Amino acid sequence: MSGEAFSGSGLARLREAMAGHVEHGGVPGLVALVSRRGEVHVEVHGRAALGGRPMARDTIFRVASLTKPVTAVAAMILVEECRLRLDDPVDRFLPELADRRVLRSPDGPLDDTVPAERPITLRDLLTFRAGTGILPTPPGAHPIQRAMDEPALGQGPPRPGAVPAPDEWIRRLATLPLIHQPGERWMYNTSADVLGVLIARASGLPFEAFLHERVFEPLGMKDTGFAVPAADLDRLATAYGGTPVDGVLPVYDEAEGGEWSRPPAFPSGAGGLVSTVDDYLALGRMLLGGGRRGGERILSRPSVELMLSDQLTPAQKRATSWVGDYFDTHGWGFGLSVVTRRTDPAETVGRAGWDGGLGTSWYVDPREDMVTALFTQRAWTSPVPPEVCRDFLTSAYQAIAD
Incomplete structure (x- = not known):
């Protein structure tokens, strides 16, 4: 059933689009989440490893550059x-x-x-x-x-x-x-x-300890960290490279015995985290809530507003080379991008977030009170988002009911 936030027919089109990318071999599997005005819809398709276990809502992914907003x-x-x-x-x-x-x-x-x-x-x-x-x-x-x-x-x-x-x-x-x-x-x-x-x-704390104490635990982000505990490795998706070799996606990192199966010497603030769509939903709701999530306040509203505000000057945008004319319609806040001019139905002015090169995408939209998260385990082949990401955002926004 659909509430006021999304239309039933729109969610059906979202489901069809995401299932199609898995069925046609675009990605081995995916978990897609859309949340608006408190209504949450999740799509789960494909497998966490080729020929292996099915994907699940609580599958853990290497979120790569989605680490940056957390930092x-x-x-x-x-x-x-x-x-x-x-x-x-x-x-x-x-x-x-x-x-x-x-x-x-x-x-x-x-x-x-x-x-x-x-x-x-x-x-x-x-x-x-x-x-x-x-x-x-x-x-x-x-x-x-x-x-x-x-x-x-x-x-x-x-x-x-x-x-x-x-x-x-x-x-x-x-x-x-x-x-x-x-x-x-x-x-x-x-x-x-x-x-x-x-x-x-x-x-005065290790970076990973500070994140757990001050961000993850207060927000209930129980599956987010720089490594996956041994007891949860069966939930970690296998990561694949983006370019097939002899028609097969190469393995980038295995779950069992892989690089995220043990704590790293360097917890990377740029790209080291693993997480789930529900953990990033909690992060997104905190930002949309002006720094508060339930009874926990992580940041003040003014700090969140600053984070989500474009900080680049026009001259800096002109001097930056990033995916062609990207900075003609986007800016950069604190650790994430911000839409500054709408040229697409899915790009509301003020929508903020970022993507992870190992196959993840996450955005918050204050105007729509909306969080979108698409987690796949296939790496991008360029800074231009792959079709599955573009179709996910298009499908999420066409499902808005009002």
């Missing part, structure tokens, strides 16, 4: 407690990042640098304007890119087993110059990993 929430908790300040230099807790040098040109040699014009701030990290990150150029095109591609820095697809402990990771990162001046330009990914180290040092 931003954790940072804002410390801001509200005055243990961090948005515009203070991070040098106090991250002395490795003091006195930065900046490449004279992004494609230049690593020793051709100039001094940073100012220190890196927490705001720079939250908005991905710290001056370092993944370059949108072919792999290995520039010296800094080759250096950033070192497995120990973990700036490619998530590989928890390859990255050293936080102190060693930040030491290695600090040996490299910045690519741009702090605050100058949006650059993807690396800032969120730095944030994880900063949160641990500012809180």
Whole structure:
């Protein structure tokens, strides 16, 4: 039965669209959730592993870059407690990042640098304007890119087993110059990993412990963490690469004995978490509730509103290369994207969230009081969302009843 939030015929079309992507081999399986005005609808299709167990609503997925909004929430908790300040230099807790040098040109040699014009701030990290990150150029095109591609820095697809402990990771990162001046330009990914180290040092707790104590436990996100307990490994989906080899999807990570079956040395604030659609529904409802979920307040309403507000200037958007003209209609808040201009039925102005390159997508829409979450276990092959993601959002929004 459909309530006032969604139409029955619209939900039927959503079901048909999602089932079709599994039946036609687009993804091995999926769990899709739409929630609006308190009404929740979940679609479960396919299998958690090819030829294996069926997918279930509580299947655990590697959510990759959906970790970034969680990391931003954790940072804002410390801001509200005055243990961090948005515009203070991070040098106090991250002395490795003091006195930065900046490449004279992004494609230049690593020793051709100039001094940073100012220190890196927490705001720079939250908005991905710290001056370092993944370059949108072919792999290995520039010296800094080759250096950033070192497995120990973990700036490619998530590989928890390859990255050293936080102190060693930040030491290695600090040996490299910045690519741009702090605050100058949006650059993807690396800032969120730095944030994880900063949160641990500012809180006095390991990053993973702070998240469990201050975010996951209060929100009831019982299946979210940086590793899956042995007792729950039968619920972890097998992860697959996005490009078939001889017609078969290659395994990216097994459940039993895989990289998420044990705690990592480096809990990545950019892409290390595993979770379920219901856990991310709880996170989304907290943000839509102005920082409160049930009787638990995680953040104040003003902090949530800031997180979900576009922080990029028009000049920064013009200077950013990300999926063609993406920043013509989107901005960036704290750890997530924000729709700034509507060009699609599923892109309400103010809708915020992000995607995970291993096959996940999650958004909150304050105007519609809506959360959408699509979790699959097939990796994306480019920053352009695959058809299953685009069809899911189209189907979710066409199901709105009013």
